Amino acid sequence: MAESAVRTVLGSVGNLAVQETTFLCAVNLEVGLLKDELMRLQAYLKDVDCKWRSGNARVAVLVSQIRAAAYEAQNVVEAADHMEKRIRLKKGFMGAISRYARLPTDLVTLRKIGVEIQYVRRKLNEIFASADHLKIELDNIVVVEDEFLRDCGPMNGNFEDDAVMVGFEDEHKELANKLVSGEQMLSVVSIVAMGGAGKTTLARKVYTSSRVKEHFDTLAWVTVSQKFKGIDLLKDIMKQITGHKDESVNQMAEYKVGKKINEFLLENKYLVVLDDVWETDTWVQLNRMITVFPDATNGSRVLLTTRKEDVANHIQMPTHVHPLKKLDEEKSWQLFSSKALPTYKRSAILDVDEFEKLGRKLAKKCDGLPLALRVLGGYLSKNLNAQIWSDILTDWPATKDGQIMSVILARSYKDLPNHHLRSCLLYFAAFPEDYEIYVTHLIELWIAESFIPHTPNHTLEETARSYVTELAQRSLVQVVRRSTAYGWIERIRIHDILHDWCIQEARQDGFLDTSNKTAGQAGASSSSSDNLICYRFSFQTLSDQILPATPNVRSLLGFELESVSLPKLRFLRVLCIENSTLKDFSSVIGGCIHLLLAYMPYNPEEDDITQKELRQKGCKVENRWDLP
Structure with missing residues (x-):
């Protein structure tokens, strides 16, 4: 993964406008030397990858150091590039006055940039010295193109x-029978098994079978998971059963949503799937304002999957518990x-x-x-x-x-x-x-x-x-x-077991850090290894605070954030914010000079100017709900 960072920096260096100016000639020399060292480093990473796969822990640390140095190199080089572009935009008599007025400040900035590049080069030299101790040949390594596609x-x-289900044929038939036959009163069918046993796969196959789809008038599927919000699940169910997906549903209060669902389901034979339920009080939370799932004595059903048998037995209505055996x-x-x-x-x-x-x-x-x-x-x-x-x-x-x-x-x-x-x-x-x-x-x-x-x-x-x-x-x-x-x-x-593994591996590698208030996870600044710096952060279900991202963060993803503020992120390149409310969004994002891609919440009255400015800077701006 460090090779991605080095390739990115080399691409940036190769396209720098800074190479075309005499005003930045001293910095240009440092950039050229830095480029030569990064090219050598890129070749070296081909050999490192083989040693990393074999489980060499020292190589893993070295790779993280390489990535950090490469990102620092890109930050300082692109700062010089941005400065030079700004200078070239100042044309004419007034532009000349402005350039001369800023000359002392620009010279100080240039000197700082040169010093920072020299600092990065020293770090690269230290990395090469460490590689000698690992007995990794840095020279005579040929850089080859990625052959994956071949x-x-x-x-x-x-x-x-x-789409292919193997080993669950008998269970599929039994569960389908429980859903479409039996008593007319509302009842629950629960699939209970440990993680990775195939609960969701089986439930999905039953849910999408023609026999089940033809039996029920309306169907809905929601994934509950460990960190759910009852109101969000209810809104999701309402959108599925009524087909109303406009913004008005998101603005409705919990009681009104529950009442609408109740009125609709009362007139229909329904099947609602609650997938991946963790807590015994989930049913109570969904029905706390009003009885959301009515019993119209028409054979309606609730299908539930969980890892805990006490969750399956907790719902106060007729329940069939199906322990899913291992294959x-x-x-x-x-x-x-x-x-x-x-x-x-x-x-x-x-x-x-x-x-x-x-x-x-x-x-x-x-x-x-x-x-x-x-x-x-x-x-x-x-x-x-x-x-x-x-x-x-x-x-x-x-x-x-x-x-x-x-x-x-x-x-x-x-x-x-x-x-x-x-x-x-x-x-x-x-x-x-x-x-x-x-x-x-x-x-x-x-x-x-x-x-x-x-x-x-x-x-x-x-x-x-x-x-x-x-x-x-x-x-x-x-x-x-x-x-x-x-x-x-x-x-x-991705499966939640694999998701948890990715989070752990990403943190240990310094690749990406996550912070989730609902799940009780530590803040991003403290969860990673003390020896590694994360340049990507993901924040989920946080509210009323400034996101604790470090100043050098390059990528920031946010999901279900409420009234949060973004810190000043000078080097931000990727921004993805979904289902969130942000404070002072326009003023912060306007200062992100390196932003390449932004998936943003869109408020026409506030964000049109910001999006126009970002597009003028070359940033690709998308609205989340524009996707197919």
Whole structure:
């Protein structure tokens, strides 16, 4: 991931207007020397990546230091570039007076910039010295173009994804029967199992089956998760059942929303799914203002998924609890082989029997957990080498459930073809848990973050789409929706276990930090390793405060922020704010001279001028609800 930072800086240095002026000639010399050292560093990172994959902890720290130095280099060089552009805009007699008036200040700034570049170069020299101790050859390393696209196959391949359910056929039939038959009074069907056992996959298959859709007049699905707000869930349900998606719904009070839902459902046979319920009082909170889900004695149902049996039994109405068992040995093999040895790959394997023998043993090791089977199978499908399979089996850790998942996820992460793709995966830590992500939105963020490399004969967008496809093939993302016209993946989400892993890994690496008041997580400034500086922050469900981002932050994402203020962020390049209310937004953003991409809450009366100014500076500005 440090290589992305170095590539970005080299691109900035190569395009600097500062190289065209004599006024900044001293800085230009320093920039040239810095560029030479960064080019050498970029080549060196190719070798570092191999050592990082092998688990060298000292290399991991060194990579973080390289990224920090590269970002500091870009900040100071672009400050010089901005200064020179400002000078060139001052034309004519008044411009000359203005230039001379500011000359003393500009000379001081130039000297400061030169000193800062020298400081960055000293840091790079220290990095090279550290590399000597790690016995990494910095020279004689050839920089090659990313070869990922040559091996990833068709960008929109019809591979097997979450549309295929293996191992839950009997449970699917039983649950569907419970929903469409039985007593006429309102009742609850609950699926209970540990994380990664396939609760949501099964519930989604039942929910979307033709038998269930034809039986009920109206359906709604909401994901509750650990940090839910009752009013937001109710508004989501109302939008789904009534089809009203205008701004008026968001302005309605909780009682009125509940009353509208009650009146609508009273006239319909309905199915409402509450996915991923954690607390026993969730039902009470949803119905605290008014009974939202009425019993019209017409066979309506509530389908609930949870990890806790006491949550399933807490609702005071007829309840059928379905404990979801782990997959048995044969079903585990069926699911594993569908990912690790898909039909379209078997014909190219010389000794299928050997792979099947090893695969059955590996599938058994996953202890019947569908998520573990899918991710491990996706990883091994990219490594069809019997020795690799055998080594994994020999080195299998003596751990349980969540620990097993962490080991499998770490192995899959390190096996990703390049640092660009690993950066893209860790970036999911920035989004809220159970968040449905629009791929077009995600791709623009990836490109603005410089995660997507320039590849011959492919646009950046095409390369980014191939990355999404690759992550889906490896079962690292769940496909929610595809384009019916083109087969593209349009919406995705990631499992909460993988989401938690990404957050932990991103923090440890200094890649990205998150702060979530509802979940009780520590503030961004204190959660990362003491030795690492984060340049990306994600804030969720915070209110009435100044966001605690460091001055050097480059990317800031915010979700469901209420009456918060942004600090002065001189080096901000990517801004994504959704479902939020900000104070003094225009005055702060107007000073962000490096902003490349902004997804902003849009208030026509206040933000038109700000958006126009940002576009004049070359920033791409989008409104969140403009996405398909």
